[in-house]
Amino acid sequence: MDAITYHPIGVLRSPHAQPEGMPIQPAGARGERGRVELDPRYAPALADLDGFSHVYLLYHFHRAGPYSPEVTPFLDGEPKGLFATRAPTRPNPIGISVLRLERVEGGVAHLLDVDVLDGTPVLDIKPYVPRFDAPHGEVRSGWLEAREGEESARSDGRFA
Secondary structure (H helix, E strand, O other), X not given: OOOXXXXXXXXXXXXXXXXXXXXXXXXXXXXXXXXXXXXXXXXXXXXXXXXXXXXXXXXXXXXOOOOOOEEOOOOOOOOEEHXXXXXOOXXXXXXXXXXXXXXXXXXXXXXXXXXXXXXXXXXXXXXXXHHHHOOOOOOOXXXXXXXXXXXOOEOOOOOO
């Protein structure tokens, strides 16, 4: 396969300066504010986004360690296959978070429940649309079902 190249559209600003101690999912970051500061050439693309309550934020794990096919995730003490986790040490270190959109001002999208490191390069923003995005049928969470209610775990920096 040919290589694929992406360029950041902006940067995320958040209160999380270091991986250690930051929330590992939006569910553990309730109310924590952040913002995407877009490159000015992409600012017009934020038009009409303010009508949505949530967005998908796609970003580059810029401080992740090297790829590992097996990791010990924060919410478990046993090694798991990487693709059964959300660990950042991926072949393509792309992160995704569903965040609450507070407001749009000029070239800035203000967000809530931010679980992303300050200075993270943003690759894309997409609106969350429940009728398209909510799964249908039975939903299973694999090994995480035994960890129900542990969404507020914090990073210990093991993947940096």
